[in-house]
Each structure stands twice: as C-alpha cells, then as structure tokens.
Amino acid sequence: MSFKDLQLNKPILKAIEDAGYIDPTLVQEKTIPLVLGKKDVITSAQTGTGKTAAFALPILQLLFDKQDAPKKGKKIRALVISPTRELAVQIGENFKTYGKNTNLRSTVVFGGTSIEPQIDVLKKGVDILVATPGRLLDLHKQDYINLDHIEILVLDEADLMLDMGFIDDVKKVERLCPETKQTLLFSATMPFKVEQLANSILKSPERIEVTPTSSAAKDVSQILYYVPKRNKIELCLHLLRNTIKGSILIFRRTKFGVDKLEQTLIKNGYKVETLHGDKAQSDRQTALNKFKNGYVNILIATDVAARGIDINELDAVVNFDMPNVPETYVHRIGRTGRAGNVGTAHSFCSADEKAYIKTIQQLINVQIPVEDEHPYPLDPKAKPIVHKKQGSKHKKGRKGEGSKKNKKRWY
Structure with a gap:
C-alpha cells in the first residue's frame, strides 16, 4: 500500500x-x-x-x-x-x-x-x-x-x-x-x-x-551485565573504551544520577550532554541538537526527559539503572534499532535490581543474554545492601540532668 x-x-x-x-x-x-x-x-x-x-x-x-x-x-x-x-x-x-x-x-x-x-x-x-x-x-x-x-x-x-x-x-x-x-x-x-x-x-x-506493546524491538541485541552498584561507573567506562561505540543514550533513574555520571565521563575525556526535567527548555533543546548533530556522542537522560524523542541512527542504549516498570525498558531499548537500523542495549543490574529483570523478561518473553566476561562481576550470592537507620545512643525516656533541674514542679 x-x-x-x-x-x-x-x-x-x-x-x-x-x-x-x-x-x-x-x-x-x-x-x-x-x-x-x-x-x-x-x-x-x-x-x-x-x-x-x-x-x-x-x-x-x-x-x-x-x-x-x-x-x-x-x-x-x-x-x-x-x-x-x-x-x-x-x-x-x-x-x-x-x-x-x-x-x-x-x-x-x-x-x-x-x-x-x-x-x-x-x-x-x-x-x-x-x-x-x-x-x-x-x-x-x-x-x-x-x-x-x-x-x-x-x-x-x-x-x-x-x-x-x-x-x-x-x-x-x-x-x-x-x-x-x-x-x-x-x-x-x-x-x-x-x-x-x-x-x-x-x-x-x-x-x-500495532504489535503487542510488550514485544521488545526486533533489531536490538540485548546484553545484561550483573555488576555491584558501586562498580557501575567503572563498568560503564570499561565498555565505552572497549565495546560501545557511536552515538549512545544512557538512562539513569534520577537527575542527581545523570549529573554525577556526566561529571565522571567529562573528567575521562568524553563529550557528553544531559536531559532531565530540571533543565530549562532552551537548554534541553540545545543538548538534543548537539547530540543529533554529532557534536557530542553521549546523551545521559532520565526517562521522562527522553520519552518520545526521535533520535535516528542511535547505535546503543545503556540502562545504567534498571527501570522498575518493565514497559519502560521496552521504551528505552526501542530508541535504538529504529527504521531498519541495528542497535545494542546494554543493561547494568546490581543485586537490588534482580527482581526488575525478572518482570522485564516476563513481559518481553525473552531471556536476556548475560555477559559474564567483564572485570566487575557481581557475586551471585550478593544480597542487596540495606542501609540500617542509626538510632539515638540515649535510652528512651531518659531525661538529661539539666532538664531535671530546670523543671519547675507544680506540686
């Protein structure tokens, strides 16, 4: 037709x-x-x-x-x-x-x-x-x-x-x-x-x-890396040096995460732009244009900022943080492999994100291939890090000497 x-x-x-x-x-x-x-x-x-x-x-x-x-x-x-x-x-x-x-x-x-x-x-x-x-x-x-x-x-x-x-x-x-x-x-x-x-x-x-919404993009090869949370930045740099080339879109969950990764990559000599909700409209447009025109080859973004953006010829997507909503994963990796081009999606999964992988794989009906050959493997037995709240060192209900003396008794 x-x-x-x-x-x-x-x-x-x-x-x-x-x-x-x-x-x-x-x-x-x-x-x-x-x-x-x-x-x-x-x-x-x-x-x-x-x-x-x-x-x-x-x-x-x-x-x-x-x-x-x-x-x-x-x-x-x-x-x-x-x-x-x-x-x-x-x-x-x-x-x-x-x-x-x-x-x-x-x-x-x-x-x-x-x-x-x-x-x-x-x-x-x-x-x-x-x-x-x-x-x-x-x-x-x-x-x-x-x-x-x-x-x-x-x-x-x-x-x-x-x-x-x-x-x-x-x-x-x-x-x-x-x-x-x-x-x-x-x-x-x-x-x-x-x-x-x-x-x-x-x-x-x-x-x-048009195509069940859960089908992950056909022309995208997906790779999963299990990595401790603290080593994600090192793994990212390792892959940028050795494996991932071309125009790259990196997803992080928070604006703070976007800015932190941007600083690290710039220090390491990469040309980077960022997109997140706190940026003024003109800055977002400038960042996008620089990326589209090849002035920078790495764009780091949050999901809301990157939704619906049409970037052709994107070579790779990196899920630096795994999304907790499985459909979001499908959207993210669908940014590459568009219009007949072929792309790759690299996903970094730490111990506390394993549950997300499970729901993503159920949705897309695909077992994502795991790459073990990298310098920062995650111990399979590793448990998510739980930050315990530090309580007060004083006993509950204990009054300080000063407050006892200052109290005026009514009796």
Missing part, C-alpha cells in the same frame, strides 16, 4: 514525498482511513512506529477539505495534547513538514519558556494547536485560546500523561471542547487507567493495536 491509496490529496502527498517517505507504516495504514472516516480511535503503538504522521496527515486532510475563507480569521480546529515539551515540538515540526503546501497554520505552546511570543502567534490565528496541558489551560484562562471550534482532539502518549499526573488537566481540556468533536487517543501501553480515560471520553471508538 502506498500513501496514494490512503485517499490523501496532492499537496499532502507532495510534502510526504519531499520528506522522503514512500510507504506508510502499519500504524499509518490502519489509523489514517479511520480518522478520515471521522471515527474516534484508540491506537496502541510504541514510539518509532510513525504514529505522529498517523494522526497529522489525516488531520491536515480533513481541515484542508473544509476551509473557511481566510478573512474570517482562523479558529483552532484541531488540538493535540502532548505530555512533554520535546514531544510537542516534534509533533509541531511534523505538522509543518506535511502541511507546507497547504495554507493551514499550526503552532506549539508549552511551559518553561516565555508566554508572550506564543500569545502573538495565537492572536494571528491558527488552525492546529499542539500543546502541553499546563500552558494550554493557562492561555485558555487568560482568554487567548478558544476551544469552541475544536473538531479533532488528539491525546498523544496517554499513558505518560497519566504517569506525569496530567489526568485532571486532560479531562478539563476535553470538557472545554465541543461534544461533537472527534477524539483520537494514542498510547504506548494500555494500563487500566488509560482504558478508564478512553471509556469516559471516546464515543464507540475503533481500536488499533
């Missing part, structure tokens, strides 16, 4: 061709006709399957077919809600790329940066708005955004929105849009809460599942 078979019009087909795409991915093949048919849709597909275009293309088509005369001033007719700024920016770029031969205007609004330029663009009028929930509600409260004319609402990465605590904001936005709108929900995983949300806001939706 080609894009032509999907009933897309010439200006959009031309833009797709210019972007270098020939055949639609499976998720696009299944989703586009349903969206064009004005159906509510739930699509569960992982990042890297081309799902942004699966909603961007039919939205451009539907809005293009039914355009108002420009002199009336443009109204927001399609709204895409995205959990993170990076993802919102990426979706915005997609709309610009595919809509370049139409006169449809799109813009992106998100928090963490100045609100004024965003207000200026909104005043001029846009057809398509991509937004993070907080900034969207802010601008709505200040009357810069009117959601009365929304025809299509998209909730992207719904599971991540719930994880980040946006559920109430999402419901509020949904209520501000007209009853008659068409709603599309995209989610990498379908936990119960996402199902609940979908049932409460979608009208008899069509469901699309």
